Amino acid sequence: MKVLLPHIRLTSDQQVVISGSKSESNRLLILQELFDDLIIDNISDADDVQAMQRALASTGDVIDVHHAGTTMRFLTAYYALCTERHLTLTGSNRMQERPIGVLVDALKQLGADITYEKKEGYPPLRIKGHVSRGGNITLPANISSQYITALMLIGAKLSEGVTLDLIGDITSRPYIEMTLQLLDQLGAQTHFEENSIVVKPIQQVASTHFTVESDWSSASYFYSMIALSPVGTTIRLKSYKKNSLQGDSKVAFLYEQLGVDTQYTVDDIVQLTKVAEAKSDFQADLIETPDLAQTIAVSCFGLGVSCTLTGLHTLKIKETDRLLALQNELTKLGAEVTINEASLQIEKADCLQAMVTIDTYQDHRMALAFAPLALKVPIVINEAEVVTKSYIKYWQDLQKIGFQVEEQ
Numbered sequence: 001m002k003v004l005l006p007h008i009r010l011t012s013d014q015q016v017v018i019s020g021s022k023s024e025s026n027r028l029l030i031l032q033e034l035f036d037d038l039i040i041d042n043i044s045d046a047d048d049v050q051a052m053q054r055a056l057a058s059t060g061d062v063i064d065v066h067h068a069g070t071t072m073r074f075l076t077a078y079y080a081l082c083t084e085r086h087l088t089l090t091g092s093n094r095m096q097e098r099p100i101g102v103l104v105d106a107l108k109q110l111g112a113d114i115t116y117e118k119k120e121g122y123p124p125l126r127i128k129g130h131v132s133r134g135g136n137i138t139l140p141a142n143i144s145s146q147y148i149t150a151l152m153l154i155g156a157k158l159s160e161g162v163t164l165d166l167i168g169d170i171t172s173r174p175y176i177e178m179t180l181q182l183l184d185q186l187g188a189q190t191h192f193e194e195n196s197i198v199v200k201p202i203q204q205v206a207s208t209h210f211t212v213e214s215d216w217s218s219a220s221y222f223y224s225m226i227a228l229s230p231v232g233t234t235i236r237l238k239s240y241k242k243n244s245l246q247g248d249s250k251v252a253f254l255y256e257q258l259g260v261d262t263q264y265t266v267d268d269i270v271q272l273t274k275v276a277e278a279k280s281d282f283q284a285d286l287i288e289t290p291d292l293a294q295t296i297a298v299s300c301f302g303l304g305v306s307c308t309l310t311g312l313h314t315l316k317i318k319e320t321d322r323l324l325a326l327q328n329e330l331t332k333l334g335a336e337v338t339i340n341e342a343s344l345q346i347e348k349a350d351c352l353q354a355m356v357t358i359d360t361y362q363d364h365r366m367a368l369a370f371a372p373l374a375l376k377v378p379i380v381i382n383e384a385e386v387v388t389k390s391y392i393k394y395w396q397d398l399q400k401i402g403f404q405v406e407e408q
């Protein structure tokens, strides 16, 4: 599906209800499987979470998670616990290019029997249980935090728990902290200091009822829309808290530089208001919030703000090579973009090309991040259905707040 988004102005003072965090949801679904009787409210309806639910309900011997990275990684560890089952865990063509060797090697240190069905280090995997005791694991921490989360989630079920010795710089740290906090709420004893994480087995579940906060990465696209709107424009988003488990809640702080103010209300609504013009230069290290990179790059370009984003070395192993995809598509719009292994720089631009067709590279965040530019110029988004990976109702929600979404 291709969508044309004519140039519009946002209808101010609207409210959008965003589905639950995909990161919290997929962690809680694994924990629900490991520890009975957990009740999860406001669970995400995203494709990646549906992929997790389908997999956990399946008794088949081939499980396909499509594009869902967290689902792939968390299930690899989960199935390593299932001694009576032998199965193949696979995903989309892109998933078969996303590395998983660090996690497989870590699980092998605990005794797992996992082999590669195609390329060494990549899905599909053949998994035959065998992990039950737990123990010490050493693994690199600079490729994906999802490997660490996967091991922590099963650690709470293993008789000896797990002790993780992390090598190198830790990437996407807030996602590890989210896992720790959920495990703590569930009754695990955990400890994270410097490069060592300890998760002790849960003897007794402390809390059985979890309410997932709405997804902050999804909220970031509305920050972009407010930043690209005239001073005075507002929008309300539900349900969000000031003390979030999600690292991407830092978007509220980052967008202050682009003139967006955030107010938190007692009924878990955040109100975003454009209160000032953006500063002329934006710089940020996004090593803790990689999923915000596309949103911020597009906002800055649309605002004519020069921008330097660092800490982006993991972007090339996500749904696509996001640095390259951003460079290609922003260049079509008239931007001057420089990328290297871990950073992206956009020069201040005075005008945007209208009616450019944006390719999305099977990456939801390309479609999600470029759509707000319709507040500046008409734009076309190719394969617009990709958004469902994390945000099923995106195009409907945009229509509610004044966008015209014309399917072509």
Ligand SMILES: O=C(O)C1=C[C@@H](OP(=O)(O)O)[C@@H](O)[C@H](O)C1
Residues within 6 Å of the ligand: 022, 023, 024, 070, 143, 144, 145, 146, 149, 171, 172, 175, 290, 291, 314
């Ligand atoms: O644990 C999680 O829920 C996630 C961790 C991050 O991945 P990396 O740790 O691979 O950066 C993030 O990009 C992804 O969308 C969700």
Ligand SMILES: C=C(OP(=O)(O)O)C(=O)O
Residues within 6 Å of the ligand: 067, 068, 069, 070, 071, 291, 318, 319, 365, 390
């Ligand atoms: C990187 C992402 O997801 P995953 O790694 O879970 O596929 C994302 O949602 O931006």
